Amino acid sequence: METTQSESDLNPKASAFSSWYFATLIGLTALTALFFVLSGYGYNWGVWGLSTAFFILRISAYMLIVFGIAGLLSLWFANRSRNRGRHLTYTFLTIALSGTAVGVALYWQAQVNNNPFLHEISTDTQNPPAFDAILDLRADAPNPPEYGGEPVAMLQQAAFPDIITIVLPYPKQRVYDEAVSLIGARGWDLAAGNYETGIIEATEKLPWFGFKDDVVIRLVSDNGRTIFDMRSKSRIGGTDLGVNARRVQRFMADLKTNLSD
Structure with missing residues (x-):
C-alpha cells in the first residue's frame, strides 16, 4: 500500500x-x-x-x-x-x-x-576666471582646465540664466575674507588665495565616488563695491548632473546672506 x-x-x-x-x-x-x-x-x-x-x-x-x-x-x-x-x-x-x-x-x-551636458559653470562666460594654482592638480584630469567656449556658454545660459556676475555692495577685503571663510566652512581644500589679485582657488571632493571639482573666484574692486565672479569645473565626466551649477548658486546665495548679517 x-x-x-x-x-x-x-x-x-x-x-x-x-x-x-x-x-x-x-x-x-x-x-x-x-x-x-x-x-x-x-x-x-x-x-x-x-x-x-x-x-x-x-x-x-x-x-x-x-x-x-x-x-x-x-x-x-x-x-x-x-x-x-x-x-x-x-x-x-x-x-x-x-x-x-x-x-x-x-x-x-x-x-x-x-540637466544639460555640461561639466563646468561660470558666472562670466565671455571672460571666465582662469585657473592657475590648481593647474598642476589638474595635470592628469580628462577635462582640460580651459573654458569650453561659446557652446558651453549657450548651454549654460539656456539652463541656468540666473548664474551671472554679481556686484556686491561691500569692499573687496570684506568679500574676500567672507569667501575664504565660506570655503573653509564647506570643507573645500584651499589651493590659493591672493587678496591683491582677487583670485581664490579651491577644490571640493565629492562624497561617495570622490570626484574632484575645482573652483576659482575672481574679485574686482569697483568704487567701494566688489564685482564677484565664480567658475566651477569637474576634473572628470562629460556631465556633472548639475553639481557645478548648484555649487555656484548656493555659494553665492550663502555669501550674500553672510555679508548682509
Missing part, C-alpha cells in the same frame, strides 16, 4: 523552506545593497576603476529591483507563514533596502535627464 506524508510531516518542511527563503532574500538584498554603496567608495579608495564602479552600480541596481519585486510578492506568504513576525520583518527590510538604493539610482538618472 502506497504511503503518503501527513500534513504534520509536510508542515515542518514547508516551514523550513519558508525560513530559508526569507533569510536568503534579505541576505542577498543586504549584500547587493552593500555592493551598490561600495561601487562608489571602491573607486574613491582606488580599489577599482571608474568603469568597474559603474558596472557594479548598474548590476546591483538591477538586482535590487528584482529583490524589491520579490519582497512585494512575498508579503502575502510572509503574513501567512508560521514565523510571521520574523518573515514580515525580513520582507519589509528587503523592500526598504531595495527601494532606498533604487530611489538613489533613479534620482541620479533624473539629474542626467534634467
Whole structure:
C-alpha cells in the first residue's frame, strides 16, 4: 500500500523552506545593497576603476529591483507563514533596502535627464576666471582646465540664466575674507588665495565616488563695491548632473546672506 506524508510531516518542511527563503532574500538584498554603496567608495579608495564602479552600480541596481519585486510578492506568504513576525520583518527590510538604493539610482538618472551636458559653470562666460594654482592638480584630469567656449556658454545660459556676475555692495577685503571663510566652512581644500589679485582657488571632493571639482573666484574692486565672479569645473565626466551649477548658486546665495548679517 502506497504511503503518503501527513500534513504534520509536510508542515515542518514547508516551514523550513519558508525560513530559508526569507533569510536568503534579505541576505542577498543586504549584500547587493552593500555592493551598490561600495561601487562608489571602491573607486574613491582606488580599489577599482571608474568603469568597474559603474558596472557594479548598474548590476546591483538591477538586482535590487528584482529583490524589491520579490519582497512585494512575498508579503502575502510572509503574513501567512508560521514565523510571521520574523518573515514580515525580513520582507519589509528587503523592500526598504531595495527601494532606498533604487530611489538613489533613479534620482541620479533624473539629474542626467534634467540637466544639460555640461561639466563646468561660470558666472562670466565671455571672460571666465582662469585657473592657475590648481593647474598642476589638474595635470592628469580628462577635462582640460580651459573654458569650453561659446557652446558651453549657450548651454549654460539656456539652463541656468540666473548664474551671472554679481556686484556686491561691500569692499573687496570684506568679500574676500567672507569667501575664504565660506570655503573653509564647506570643507573645500584651499589651493590659493591672493587678496591683491582677487583670485581664490579651491577644490571640493565629492562624497561617495570622490570626484574632484575645482573652483576659482575672481574679485574686482569697483568704487567701494566688489564685482564677484565664480567658475566651477569637474576634473572628470562629460556631465556633472548639475553639481557645478548648484555649487555656484548656493555659494553665492550663502555669501550674500553672510555679508548682509
